[in-house]
Structure formats: C-alpha cells, structure tokens
Amino acid sequence: SAAWKQAVQLLQEHLQSASIKIDQQESALARSREEISNLTAKRSELEMAAEDREQKLSAAGQVIEKAEELALSLQNYESRISELEKYVESLEVRLHESNDECAQLSAKCARL
16 A cells, blocks of 8 residues: 555656656747747748848849930940031031131122
8 A cells, every 4th residue: 555655646647747858848839839920921921021122132233224224325426426516517617617718709799
C-alpha cells in the first residue's frame, strides 16, 4: 500500500511536471505564431513598398525617356533656327544690295 501511494505520488509529480512543460510549450507556440504573423505582415508591407518603388522607377524611366526625346527635339529646333537665321542674314545682305542698286538706278534716272 505504501509502495502504491509512493508510485501514485511519483506519477502525479510526473504528470504535474509534464503539464507544466506542455503549458510552457503552448505559450512558446503562441509567441511563435504571433511572431510569424508579425513577420508576415512586415513582409507584406515590404512587398508593397517594393512594388511602389518599381512603379516609381518605371515612371522615372518614362520621364527620362521623354526628357531625352524633348532634348533631341530641342536640338533639332535649335539647328533649324540656326539655319533660318543664316538664311535671314543672306536675305538682309541681298536686300541691302538691291537697295544699293535701286539707289544707283534712281541716281541715274535723276540725271537723265
């Protein structure tokens, strides 16, 4: 009978120890699940930030392409303006020459 009591007491101690260990493991499991949830939420935030950054980089790339196109157009316009300025200068020279010829013809007409 004493041996039975001692065996039962020993089993109760083992059960109590096992129960404490199970409680500790359940608590650790709950903490792990909470940490997984937090990390999953953080991962989602980082993925959204990465997508946002990709969109911004894409938009910046498009802006750069457009700026390059505009710079090329500007160069073309500047080249055309330069050509037109030279043409206007040549017309001005021809106008002065024509004015000089008119003045000479006027002088000749006046003498006649």
